[in-house]
Amino acid sequence: MRTSKQLLRSGPAAAAAAVLALTLAGPAAAAGISVSTTGSTVSVSTGSCTQINGHWGTASLLSSGQTSFSQGRQVALSGSGSGQSAAWSNVGPGTYTVVVVCSNGGTAGTQSVVVSTAPSPSVSPTASPSRGVMGGIGGGSTDYGTVTLVAGVALVGTGIAATAWYLRRRSAPRHF
Numbered sequence: 001m002r003t004s005k006q007l008l009r010s011g012p013a014a015a016a017a018a019v020l021a022l023t024l025a026g027p028a029a030a031a032g033i034s035v036s037t038t039g040s041t042v043s044v045s046t047g048s049c050t051q052i053n054g055h056w057g058t059a060s061l062l063s064s065g066q067t068s069f070s071q072g073r074q075v076a077l078s079g080s081g082s083g084q085s086a087a088w089s090n091v092g093p094g095t096y097t098v099v100v101v102c103s104n105g106g107t108a109g110t111q112s113v114v115v116s117t118a119p120s121p122s123v124s125p126t127a128s129p130s131r132g133v134m135g136g137i138g139g140g141s142t143d144y145g146t147v148t149l150v151a152g153v154a155l156v157g158t159g160i161a162a163t164a165w166y167l168r169r170r171s172a173p174r175h176f
Contacts, residue, residue, distance in 0.1 A: 033109035035098045042096065042113055043087040049077060049102035057102035059086040069099050091115050 033046045042061060049057045056079060060072035077084040077100070086100075093115050100108040 033098065033100050033111055035111045035113045037091075037113055037115050040091050040115065041087055041089045042091050042098065042115060043085060044098050044100060044111075045079075045083055045085040046077075046100055046108045047083045048108035049084050049100070050104065051081070052103040055103045056084045057100060057104075057108065059098060059100045061088050061091070062097040062099065064095055069101060072097075072099070 032048045033044055035042065035044045037043075044059050056077035058074050058076055060069045060074045062069075062072035066072055073088055075086040075088060077086050079085050095112060095114050097110060097112050099110045102108050
């Protein structure tokens with residue numbers, strides 16, 4: 001009797017949690033595409049399309065007055081088997097619909113997006129080292145050339161020879 005009362009108390013809570021989880025995951029899982037905006041750039045990504053004859057498919061950006069896929073700004077999908085993407089730049093403010101059609105003719109998904117007038121932050125790329133980070137003995141990214149290498153070898157060789165001569169001279173027996 002005690003077990004059945006616990007089940008009666010926890011049953012509705014478990015059912016509500018399951019319904020909530022399915023509700024939250026439903027639209028995202030059914031969409032098949034992910035649309036994002038950064039300033040005036042709209043990008044879409046999907047993993048639903050397969051490559052046919054070297055093409056993944058096409059994505060179209062439809063403004064509010066456009067009703068068919070062919071009326072929008074079309075961009076070919078690029079990517080790999082794990083994910084494909086497309087992007088549109090210089091998109092004006094407003095509400096748009098992104099539609100992705102795979103090369104087999106099937107629709108991967110449709111999603112609305114709002115582009116705002118807020119400017120995006122300016123990011124400038126920095127140059128990265130071409131051959132590693134300078135650190136340790138002598139640095140790792142500067143090429144000193146043949147002349148510097150020969151001079152370094154000569155200095156090290158002279159140091160080794162001078163050390164050997166000094167130690168040999170010191171170990172010799174002294175006669176007064």
